[in-house]
Structure formats: structure tokens, C-alpha cells
Amino acid sequence: MKTKDELPDCPVATTVSLIGSKWKLLILRTLLVRPWRFNELRRDLEGISQKVLTDSLRSMEEDGIVIRTVYAEVPPRVEYSLSELGESMKPILNAMEAWGTEYKNNLS
Numbered sequence: 001m002k003t004k005d006e007l008p009d010c011p012v013a014t015t016v017s018l019i020g021s022k023w024k025l026l027i028l029r030t031l032l033v034r035p036w037r038f039n040e041l042r043r044d045l046e047g048i049s050q051k052v053l054t055d056s057l058r059s060m061e062e063d064g065i066v067i068r069t070v071y072a073e074v075p076p077r078v079e080y081s082l083s084e085l086g087e088s089m090k091p092i093l094n095a096m097e098a099w100g101t102e103y104k105n106n107l108s
Contacts, residue, residue: 001062001063001064002063015092018060018063018065019060019065019089019092021056023045023048023052023053023056024056024059024060025093025096026045026048027041027045027053027056027057027060027066028060028065028082028086028089028093029093030044030045031066031080031081031082031086032082032087032090032093034081035069035079035080035081036079036080036081037077037078037079037080038053038054038057038078038080041053041057041080057080060086064083064085064086065082065083065085065086065089066080066081066082066083066086067080067081067082067083067086068080069081
């Protein structure tokens with residue numbers, strides 16, 4: 001996790017620095033449904049490269065948004081889920097969804 005000194009002074013800029021990329025937002029949206037395995041996420045997020053997904057998940061894990069769980073099985077199984085902090089972002093995504101729906105409904 002970043003320290004307070006590493007984050008911008010502006011609260012909006014802080015949020016954007018944590019989840020501001022297109023892919024991080026879509027990963028967050030997908031993980032709100034349930035835990036996912038890496039390849040499931042890659043298939044669901046059409047157009048994302050393996051590198052971008054890996055980098056985004058690592059970054060979100062370092063920031064405390066995502067939890068990576070490794071199961072001691074053969075072959076190993078890894079699942080990604082949202083932490084409590086990640087779950088707390090649900091109202092942000094709900095507001096974005098509502099706004100996007102309203103915007104699309106008002107187009108002629």
C-alpha cells in the first residue's frame with residue numbers, strides 16, 4: 001500500500017490514481033460479482049492483454065483493493081477477489097453505471 005505522502009493531496013486524484021485506468025475499473029466491476037481466476041478474467045475482459053491484466057491485478061493487490069488467493073492444489077489454483085477496501089468502491093461503480101445508463105438513454 002502507498003503511504004499518505006505518496007498519494008496526491010486531492011481526494012479525487014487519490015481515487016483516480018488507484019482505479020483510474022480503463023482496465024482497473026473493468027476489473028473492479030467484474031470482481032464485484034464474485035472471485036475470478038486469471039484466465040476467466042482475461043476471457044471476460046475482451047481486449048485486455050495478459051501483461052496489462054497481470055500488471056493491473058498486481059497494482060490493485062499492492063494498493064489493498066484485490067486479494068490474491070493461492071490454493072495448494074495440483075495444478076495450483078489462484079483466485080482474485082475484492083478486499084473490504086475494494087468492496088467499499090461499489091457505490092462509485094454503481095454511480096458510474098447509473099450515469100452511463102442515463103447518458104445512453106438520453107441520446108437521440
